[in-house]
Amino acid sequence: MLKISHVSKTFNKGTVNEKKALNDLNLTIEDGDFITVIGGNGAGKSTLLNLIAGVYPPDCGHIVLNQREIALLPEHKRAKFIGRVFQDPLMGTAADMEIAENLSFAARRGQRRTLKWGSTKQEHEKFKKQLAELGLGLEDRLTSKVGLLSGGQRQALTLLMASLQKPELLLLDEHTAALDPLTAKIVLDLTQKIVEADHLTTVMITHNMNDAIRMGNRLIMLYNGKIIYDVRGAAKKALTVEDLHKKFTEAAGTEFSDDRAVLI
Amino acid sequence: MALLFSLEGAIGQGILWGIMALGVYITFRLLDFADLTVDGSFATGAAVSAALIMMGVNPYVTVFVALLSGFAAGAVTGFFNTVCKIPPILAGILSQIGLYSINLMIMGKSNIPLLNSGTMFSNLTDVLPNLGWITPNYLSVICIGVLFVILVIALSYWFFGTELGASIRATGNNANMVRANGVSTNMTTMVALMLSNGLIAMSGALVCQQQGYADVKMGIGAIVMALASIVIGETIFGRKGGYLRRLISIVVGSILYRIIVSVVLQLGLNPDNLKLFTALLVAIALSIPVLLEHSSQKSAYKKLTEAVESVEEKF
Ligand SMILES: Nc1ncnc2c1ncn2[C@@H]1O[C@H](COP(=O)(O)OP(=O)(O)OP(=O)(O)O)[C@@H](O)[C@H]1O
Ligand SMILES: [Mg+2]
Numbered sequence: 209m210l211k212i213s214h215v216s217k218t219f220n221k222g223t224v225n226e227k228k229a230l231n232d233l234n235l236t237i238e239d240g241d242f243i244t245v246i247g248g249n250g251a252g253k254s255t256l257l258n259l260i261a262g263v264y265p266p267d268c269g270h271i272v273l274n275q276r277e278i279a280l281l282p283e284h285k286r287a288k289f290i291g292r293v294f295q296d297p298l299m300g301t302a303a304d305m306e307i308a309e310n311l312s313f314a315a316r317r318g319q320r321r322t323l324k325w326g327s328t329k330q331e332h333e334k335f336k337k338q339l340a341e342l343g344l345g346l347e348d349r350l351t352s353k354v355g356l357l358s359g360g361q362r363q364a365l366t367l368l369m370a371s372l373q374k375p376e377l378l379l380l381d382e383h384t385a386a387l388d389p390l391t392a393k394i395v396l397d398l399t400q401k402i403v404e405a406d407h408l409t410t411v412m413i414t415h416n417m418n419d420a421i422r423m424g425n426r427l428i429m430l431y432n433g434k435i436i437y438d439v440r441g442a443a444k445k446a447l448t449v450e451d452l453h454k455k456f457t458e459a460a461g462t463e464f465s466d467d468r469a470v471l472i
Numbered sequence: 473m474a475l476l477f478s479l480e481g482a483i484g485q486g487i488l489w490g491i492m493a494l495g496v497y498i499t500f501r502l503l504d505f506a507d508l509t510v511d512g513s514f515a516t517g518a519a520v521s522a523a524l525i526m527m528g529v530n531p532y533v534t535v536f537v538a539l540l541s542g543f544a545a546g547a548v549t550g551f552f553n554t555v556c557k558i559p560p561i562l563a564g565i566l567s568q569i570g571l572y573s574i575n576l577m578i579m580g581k582s583n584i585p586l587l588n589s590g591t592m593f594s595n596l597t598d599v600l601p602n603l604g605w606i607t608p609n610y611l612s613v614i615c616i617g618v619l620f621v622i623l624v625i626a627l628s629y630w631f632f633g634t635e636l637g638a639s640i641r642a643t644g645n646n647a648n649m650v651r652a653n654g655v656s657t658n659m660t661t662m663v664a665l666m667l668s669n670g671l672i673a674m675s676g677a678l679v680c681q682q683q684g685y686a687d688v689k690m691g692i693g694a695i696v697m698a699l700a701s702i703v704i705g706e707t708i709f710g711r712k713g714g715y716l717r718r719l720i721s722i723v724v725g726s727i728l729y730r731i732i733v734s735v736v737l738q739l740g741l742n743p744d745n746l747k748l749f750t751a752l753l754v755a756i757a758l759s760i761p762v763l764l765e766h767s768s769q770k771s772a773y774k775k776l777t778e779a780v781e782s783v784e785e786k787f
Pocket of ligand 2: 253254255
C-alpha cells in the first residue's frame with residue numbers, strides 16, 4: 209500500500225517562475241490497484257510520479273510505501289521497490305550496452321553491485337524465453353546494442369526490465385505517447401499482461417481517455433495539482449469519454465468562476 | 473639509423489604513456505565525464521614515486537603507492553562533483569590546480585633527479601644482455617611497460633564486465649536509468665574517477681622512473697596526449713568492436729602518437745611547438761570522421777539525385 213498525505217511541490221520557489229505543481233495532495237493506493245491517471249498538460253501528473261520515485265523530494269507531506277516512510281529517501285534507494293517506464297523511449301535503457309547487459313542490469317535492481325560477473329550465461333537463457341514472450345523477435349538479438357532498437361522495442365524492453373525484479377509499485381508515465389498507434393497497442397497489451405501475471409500495483413499516466421477507461425480498476429483525474437476525480441470499480445467501467453470531457457470542463461469552469469470572483 | 477633508435481624509444485614511451493590514456497578512457501568515453509584532473513594526478517604519481525625512491529623505498533612499491541595517490545586525487549574530484557555539485561570540468565580544474573601545490577609539497581622542490589638512485593628500469597637494464605639490435609636500456613622500458621600494460625588491460629577488461637563496472641558504463645550512457653535501477657550515480661562517478669586517476673598516477677610514476685626525474689610540470693598537456701592516443705586508436709581501429717579491442721587500440725594509438733612525435737622532431741620541429749602540434753593533431757583526428765561522413769553523404773546525395781532526375785527526363 210502506498211499512502212500519500214498532504215504532499216505539495218512548488219518549483220522555482222520565490223522566483224517569477226514559481227509554479228505550484230502539486231497542492232496538498234492525498235492519495236491511497238491499495239495493493240493490486242491499477243490506477244490510470246489523466247489530466248491536462250501541466251496538471252502535475254509527472255510531478256506526482258517523480259515524487260513517488262524520488263526524482264526530487266516533496267516540499268512537505270508523507271509518502272509511505274508498505275509502512276516505510278520514503279518521502280526523503282534518495283531515488284536509487286527507492287528503486288528497490290519501484291519499477292518505472294518513462295515517456296521518452298531513450299530514458300529507460302543504456303544505448304551502448306547490449307540487450308542482455310541491460311536486462312542483467314535491471315535484474316539486479318535494488319541489489320548491491322559487486323565484482324561478480326555482470327551478465328551470466330544462465331541469465332541469458334532465461335532472458336531469451338522472456339524476450340520471446342514479447343513477440344518482437346528480440347530473443348535472437350541478445351548481443352545487439354540497445355541503441356539499434358526502435359522506440360517501441362525499447363519501451364517493451366524497458367517494461368520487461370522494470371518487471372524482472374518484481375516491484376512493489378510500477379510507475380508508467382505516458383510510456384506509449386512516443387509510439388505509433390499500432391506499436392502503442394502492442395506495448396499496452398504487454399503492460400496489461402505483465403501487470404496481471406505478477407499482480408503488480410500500477411500507476412499509469414495517459415492522455416488517451418479510452419485507454420484510461422479500458423485499463424485498470426481505478427481512474428483519477430488531476431487538475432492544477434489536485435485530484436478532482438477519483439473513481440473505481442463498476443462506476444469506472446461505466447465511464448464514457450464524454451463523461452471525462454465534461455468533468456474536465458466542469459473543473460476548468462469552476463476555476464474560471466473563482467478567478468472572476470477574485471476580480472470582482 | 474637515428475630514426476630507428478628514436479623508434480625504439482617511442483615504442484617504450486608509447487606503452488608507458490598508454491597506461492595514462494587507458495585511465496583517461498575510463499572517464500572520457502565510459503563515464504562521459506571530461507575530467508581535467510589528469511594533468512595534476514599524472515605529476516602526483518611521479519612526485520610520489522620520486523620522493524619515495526629518494527627515501528630508499530623499493531621502486532616497484534612506489535608505483536603501487538602512486539596508484540593509491542591517484543585514487544585519492546580522483547576521489548577529491550569526485551567529492552567536488554557528487555557532493556558539492558560542481559560541474560565536471562570545473563571540478564577537475566580545481567583538483568588539477570590544487571594538486572600543483574600538493575605535488576610541490578610532496579617533492580619539496582620543483583624537480584627531483586633520480587640519476588644516482590636505482591629505478592625499475594635502471595635495475596633491469598643492469599641485468600639485461602645487449603642483444604645488439606636493441607639496447608638493454610630500451611629493452612627494459614619495453615619489458616616493464618608491456619608487463620604493466622598487460623596487467624592493466626586484463627584488469628580493466630575484467631572489471632568493466634562485472635556488476636560494478638557495468639554500472640559505470642551504464643552511467644556514461646544514461647544516468648537516469650542507472651538510478652531507476654537502484655544504483656547511486658554518485659557512487660559510480662566516484663569509483664570511475666578514482667580508478668581513472670589511479671591509472672594516470674601509476675603511468676606518471678612509470679614515466680618518471682623511465683626518464684630519471686620527476687618534474688612538477690611534467691603533467692602539463694597530459695590530457696591532450698591521452699586524447700591524441702584515444703582518437704588515433706579510434707581512427708585506425710574504428711569505434712566499434714569488443715572492449716578488449718578498444719583497450720588495445722588505445723595503447724597502439726599511444727605508441728603511434730609517440731612515433732609521429734619522434735618523426736616530426738627528427739624532421740626539425742622545434743620541441744617548443746610540440747604542444748601546438750599535438751593540439752592540432754587531436755583536433756584533426758576528432759574532425760576527420762565528421763568531415764568524411766559529411767562529404768560521403770553529400771556525394772551520395774548528388775549521385776542519387778542525378779539518378780532519379782535522369783529517370784524523370786526520359787518521360
Ligand atoms: N523540474 C521542473 N522545474 C520547474 N518546473 C517544473 C518542473 N517539473 C514540472 N514543472 C512544472 O510543474 C507543472 C506540472 O508539471 P508536470 O510535468 O507534473 O505536468 P504533467 O501533468 O505531467 O503534464 P504533461 O501532460 O504535459 O506531461 C508544470 O507547470 C511544469 O511546468
Ligand atoms: Mg508529464
